[in-house]
Amino acid sequence: MKHFLYLLLCISFFRSNAQGLYDVAHITEIRISFVENNWDQIMDANYSNDLDERLIGTVSINGINMDSCGVQFKGNSTYNPSNAKNPLNIKLDHVKKQNYQGWETLKLASGRNDPSALREVLSYELLRNYTEAPLSNFARVYINDKFYGVFSSSESIDGDFQERYLYANDDNTRVKCNPLSVFGDGSSLKYYSEDSSDYFSYYEMKSDYGWNDLAGFCNHLSKDGGEIDKYLDVDRALWMLAFNNVVVNLDSYTGPFRQNYYMIKDYLGRMKPVIWDLNMSFGAFSMISTGGQGGNSLTKMQNMTPYLRENDSNWPLVNTLFTNPTYKRMYIAHCKTMLEEQITSGLYAQRGQVMQDLIAPDVKLDINSTYSYTKFLNNLNTSISGSGGGGQSFCGITELMEVRKAYLETNTAFTALPPAITDLLFPSKVVTNTAFSIIANISDATNSFVAYRHDGSELFTKIQLLDDGLNDDGMAGDGIFGKVFSNGISRPIQFYIYSENDNAGIFSPVRAEHEFHSITLSAGGLVINEIMASNTKTIQDQDGEYDDWIELYNNSDATINLENYKLSDKLDALDKWTFPSATIAPNSYLIIWADEDQEQAGLHCNFKLSASGESVALSDANGTVLDQVTFPILGEEKTYGRYPNGTGSFAELDPTYNAENSVSLATKTSNDFRVNVYPNPFNDKITVDSEHKINSLRIIDVNGRVMLSSNDGSKTISTSNLSPGVYILEINYQKVVKVVKI
Structure with a gap:
């Protein structure tokens, strides 16, 4: 469905020759070797000097050795010279050009503010369903052959990141939005003046230039709310705010300090927000604000309004977006999608349990951890006290979210009924430069549009869907809306539909703009x-x-x-x-x-x-x-x-140099889980022959869309409604996932 297809993920998962650096199903092993035995004291001194100095060492990642790497401690509130372990920043290319599977920088968080040790990896996994965010998994770290501890390892937001995901060159403006002091305005995106120095205390420029871009954007945000989509990736901003609110991520722009995100300028001149540092998501940072909301209250976090910061000029991004009724409805639609898919479904808790089971043996051996093994086990579900005095308490993840789920599900913003989009029709492929139509049955709507583009480097162009009888939509006023693209296309199209009434809005697909429907070229060119x-x-x-x-x-x-x-x-x-x-x-x-x-x-x-x-x-x-x-x-x-x-x-x-491309997926991909799928080719049903119990089956088309699914443990799935073609059958067995081409 989106440009990084599900099919790609399936194939790369089963064909990779080495464990992926950020493979969340496995723990990455990192071994650091220093010549110096007092490496800890040296890196403490380097941190204290604040000169970005690094200690040179050899780093082994999953058995692959690289010498001349630069290592330093990192972190603000999570670093302390008295800690038994501190967060690490490793530059593999510090002295010479080298990388591991394409990555040159490793960022490892120690879990100082998270007794569960799950929040960062779990939160990034949830977030990546809706917007581009760092990859993240767990790592066991050894220093000079001594076990240093369990860390979360998250992808660095750097020039490579913005080239890889954001349609931005590595030298485009990249602003780290973290204030020097949490007191004051924070990284609020307030406009002060054209003078760059007015922003130095609130932001860190990570690119070679960009202060004028930042000041200009803040100026637009304060004055041009009606045309903010020219300067801001609005949808990405709405997903960021939705995530912060639904899962109570308050050490963020939404929180009192307005921090822990990046603003990156893309090819189109728009700023794209990217969330980072999620170790205190799911309520570990419990301060909501001053001015009536209070702080450090589980009950207040569970019942936090979805419109937090509305009409508050101290949060101009929220204030500007929520002033626009359509953007406000889009925001709630995103909140509802995230709530339904991740929280109401219980998926977040299931994934949290799987991750806890994965790292528990290593956490049990981690004598440098800030928290006991018992607190680690308990904090997924229940509140535990912190350490080091101060009386801080960290809420249980499910303890927070189960009550919050009930609150949001009954909130009037969530119970308001949006239009219904049904019977969506569009060609999956078209012949170059021929006309085609996008048609849908839409009820109870006052405004509906289709937004389309050719690829992620372009803006979505929004065109009204009409029920006028002139756009392949049947008769005027019959509730069927359409748009005829009469000039055809010479390149593939990505599109989504949005519809709203006075109460609520809805997207198709529901994860738009992050995901979208696709129309490819049939032939020619x-x-x-x-x-x-x-x-x-x-x-x-x-x-x-x-x-x-x-x-x-x-x-x-x-x-x-x-x-x-x-x-x-x-x-x-x-x-x-x-x-x-x-x-x-x-x-x-x-x-x-x-x-x-x-x-x-x-x-x-x-x-x-x-x-x-x-x-x-x-x-x-x-x-x-x-x-x-x-x-x-x-x-x-x-x-x-x-x-x-x-x-x-x-x-x-696999390479097919100067020859026809092909996909070959084995039906037997590990010794412990053998399957045979028949009949293949199939007609009205397909059956999985395996000695193991099957948890679920899904059939996915080549565009990444889930066409059929079965969660009842059956080894047979009906396929009578599928059109002839090539599909991927996904077979889930416990923690193992197999894919077979059918």
Whole structure:
């Protein structure tokens, strides 16, 4: 459904050659070796000097050794020289260029303010369903062969992060929104003046420049609320506020100190908020505010209004967005989606228990932990007292959320009835430059629109859905709304529908804009077909070198002359490399080596690809973008290619250099869980033959949409309503998930 497809996740999970750095189902093992025995004292002194000094050591991650790494303590409230263990920041590339699976920086949190040890990893997992947020899992850390403790390990929000997820170059403005002092305005996004120095005490600039961008944005926020979508990724901001409120994440913009988030400027000039530092989510930070709400009260957190900070000029982001009735309804729609999917369903508690079971043996051995093993076990469900005096109490995660769930479910904002969107019809594929329609039955609505774009580097264009009898919508006034795209498209389309009345709003799909419906091209045209960004032994160029490569495919029945076409790895500089005289025959492939070596024979462009993920764009001689793709971090010797070949969505593949792309998923992927699926091909049903009990089955199409599901333990699922095609069958058995192509 979204650009990082579920199919990709399935394939990469079962095909990776090594444990993923942020694989939440496994604990990452990190071993740090220093020559110095007094490493702790040295790093305390480095922290005290505040000169960003690092101690050089060797780091082993899941058995992969890297020397000359830089290590330092990190953290504000979580660091203390008297702590038995402190948070760590590790730069693998501190001295020389090296990384682990594409990541160069590791950030490890010690759990100082979280007796459950679960909040950071659990919260990031929940949040990533609705907006881009750091990957996170658990790590066991050894220093000089001595067990140092259990940590949460979370992806760094840096230049690589914004290139990987946010359609922003690594040098785009990146502001860390954490004030030097929690007293005062905090990182509130208030506008002071054009003078950059007015913002120095409230923000930290992590890019080389950007103070003018920050001041300009704050000015727009204070004056141009009606056009704020030109300067802010509004939907991402609404998801951030919804998350902060539903799961009571008050050490955030929503809380009294207005902190712990980033603002990153994308290609379109909009600021994108990104949440970070979730170790005190789920009520571990219990101060709500002054002015009537009070603080340090479990009851007040359980019953916290969903409109916290409304009409409060000290929180201008909330104030501006909630002044717009549509944005306010969108915010509540997001809150309801998050509540229903994660809290009401009980999924958050189930995932918390799975994570607790995973790390419990290591936590039991962690003599450096701030909290006892008993407190660790109890805090998932019940309040426990803190440590070090002060009388602080940390609420139980489920203790907080079960009461909060009941409060929100009966809140008038949540019980208000939105329109109903049913019978959504649209083509999953269209032929290039032909007309098509998007149609839906919508009841009890006063405003409905379809928002569409070609890819994540573009804004969604919003067009009213009409019930006028002129847009393939039947008769005027019959409750069927539609929009005819009469000019057709030459590139795939991503879209969602939003509808509202005076009381509430609703999205389709419900996770929009983070997820969306997709319309792909059926045939025709020149496309990027496959990308390899880490080629160390797969295929050599004509000079015997293992270089990155980009494969194009011609879907059409005519030869295409590529002279003066463009390729680029920067979406804001599409003409980075120009093709010399070259052609590509019908239904044929063409390889371009991405190696910055244009002196070699053949097609060698003037840029390399990043193994940590980036974008590639193809334009014609007139500068029109024909195709573009943003690829993620890939496994070793893997590619990112279209499946089906030439027309399908992208997934992680085994390399098929200059040949048809294919997906091969084994039905027997581990010794402890063997399955056979029959009949395959299927007709009206499909059955899983396994000696084990099955928890659930899901059938997912190639666009990532869940088409059918069964949670009753049955090993047979009815498929009579499915159209012919290729699907993924997901089989859940205890903590094991298998996928089979059917």
